[in-house]
Amino acid sequence: MRRELSRAAFQKACGLFPGGVNSPVRAFKSVGGDPFVVASGSGARLRDLDGNEYIDYVLSWGPLALGHAHPEVRAAVNAALDRGWSYGALCEGELRLAERVRALVPTMEMMRFVSSGTEAVMGALRLARAATGRDLIVKCDGGYHGHSDGLLVSAGSGLATLGVSSSAGVPAAVAATSVVIPINDAAALERAFANHPGRIAAFILEPVVGNVGLIPPDPGYLEAVRGLCTRHGALLVFDEVLCGFRVALGGAQALYQVKPDITVLGKVIGGGFPVGAYGGARTLMERIAPLGPVYQAGTLSGNPVAMAAGLKTLEILEQGAFARALASAEELERGLCGLLEKNSVSACVQRVGTILTLFFCQGPVRNYADAARADRERYARLHRRMLEAGVYLPPSQFEAAFVSSAHGAGEIAITLEALARSLAAL
Numbered sequence: 001m002r003r004e005l006s007r008a009a010f011q012k013a014c015g016l017f018p019g020g021v022n023s024p025v026r027a028f029k030s031v032g033g034d035p036f037v038v039a040s041g042s043g044a045r046l047r048d049l050d051g052n053e054y055i056d057y058v059l060s061w062g063p064l065a066l067g068h069a070h071p072e073v074r075a076a077v078n079a080a081l082d083r084g085w086s087y088g089a090l091c092e093g094e095l096r097l098a099e100r101v102r103a104l105v106p107t108m109e110m111m112r113f114v115s116s117g118t119e120a121v122m123g124a125l126r127l128a129r130a131a132t133g134r135d136l137i138v139k140c141d142g143g144y145h146g147h148s149d150g151l152l153v154s155a156g157s158g159l160a161t162l163g164v165s166s167s168a169g170v171p172a173a174v175a176a177t178s179v180v181i182p183i184n185d186a187a188a189l190e191r192a193f194a195n196h197p198g199r200i201a202a203f204i205l206e207p208v209v210g211n212v213g214l215i216p217p218d219p220g221y222l223e224a225v226r227g228l229c230t231r232h233g234a235l236l237v238f239d240e241v242l243c244g245f246r247v248a249l250g251g252a253q254a255l256y257q258v259k260p261d262i263t264v265l266g267k268v269i270g271g272g273f274p275v276g277a278y279g280g281a282r283t284l285m286e287r288i289a290p291l292g293p294v295y296q297a298g299t300l301s302g303n304p305v306a307m308a309a310g311l312k313t314l315e316i317l318e319q320g321a322f323a324r325a326l327a328s329a330e331e332l333e334r335g336l337c338g339l340l341e342k343n344s345v346s347a348c349v350q351r352v353g354t355i356l357t358l359f360f361c362q363g364p365v366r367n368y369a370d371a372a373r374a375d376r377e378r379y380a381r382l383h384r385r386m387l388e389a390g391v392y393l394p395p396s397q398f399e400a401a402f403v404s405s406a407h408g409a410g411e412i413a414i415t416l417e418a419l420a421r422s423l424a425a426l
């Protein structure tokens with residue numbers, strides 16, 4: 001596969017952007033090799049500058065639940081563009097998307113639209129702190145909730161100790177407002193409450209973890225943390241930025257029937273355009289400005305083009321596209337498990353809805369420590385082989401793969417053939 005044009009463009013990019021990219025994982029650091037440079041996307045496929053095509057399991061890191069450039073979404077976006085593309089004033093598109101979201105995620109009685117998942121989480125946690133009058137936030141080791149200061153904390157902290165940042169540039173005092181516990185460990189949350197009595201404002205978690213690779217909640221775990229938060233007067237925040245509209249149309253809260261106090265959304269809700277949202281009960285959300293004292297604003301919040309893309313995406317998902325994507329994801333999982341068995345590969349596949357991860361270690365992977373035992377070098381080799389075969393898997397063992405409704409039987413068959421050859425060669 002020739003990639004001269006991609007290589008030249010990436011070299012130029014390295015002089016313009018740190019690492020040649022505008023978001024770190026795009027640089028392929030953990031799998032090696034130069035990233036390809038995209039010329040266009042259509043359906044389940046990306047095409048690079050050299051004309052190579054790849055079946056895409058990254059899908060813009062999740063948002064493209066219908067695949068690239070879905071014609072109906074494009075038509076909705078074009079129609080929105082014809083009406084102007086930013087008003088800085090309330091528009092009908094915001095109402096329509098909010099009503100659709102609330103129909104699917106009824107715990108979001110009232111919501112606020114922002115422009116990214118990071119922003120939505122920041123708003124949600126400010127609200128939680130204001131509502132409880134407490135400062136500390138509990139998060140999970142390996143849970144990713146965007147790049148705001150207090151949440152770039154995942155390592156170096158035991159259960160009882162306060163967080164230490166895993167990024168430079170985060171004030172120690174800010175990092176110390178986060179308490180880190182392992183994923184799928186309700187007893188650790190209970191100890192956190194005991195160690196910091198009356199000080200914890202919220203527990204934020206990805207109810208289905210996607211940022212360590214895909215990790216489902218243990219049976220009973222979400223119910224247990226729900227109960228603990230209620231008992232200790234803290235808010236339960238489900239960050240469904242990644243798993244919303246992907247593990248089920250109503251997100252993890254619909255799938256597992258556990259209600260958070262605040263839900264955070266992003267990715268699919270914008271159909272590939274920049275949108276985030278946070279929401280909860282009206283009484284809670286009325287604390288947000290201009291009704292209440294919690295300030296949060298955004299120049300491009302509720303952007304009409306993004307609203308139109310998100311609304312059309314949700315409508316199409318509800319009309320059968322989610323079911324099609326789910327069937328393809330199941331087919332991929334089945335085929336992949338068969339190949340692992342056939343080749344006696346020590347690995348496990350974890351999937352919820354349309355998100356899945358192949359971990360090169362014995363399963364189940366229940367938390368970050370389990371995932372850290374996976375053979376990352378082996379994953380990197382698989383990634384490079386699959387790319388050569390025209391299949392773009394996530395460029396890190398710790399990033400989940402996404403399936404869209406554009407991934408039909410043909411794409412899954414090609415993917416499984418490439419996997420069969422690559423796994424045999426590994």
Ligand SMILES: Cc1ncc(COP(=O)(O)O)c(C=O)c1O
Nearest residue numbers: 116117118144145146239241242
């Ligand atoms: C669970 C979760 N929360 C928040 C974010 C941050 O969203 P954004 O990248 O839109 O700021 C992400 C991004 O991957 C995410 O996966």
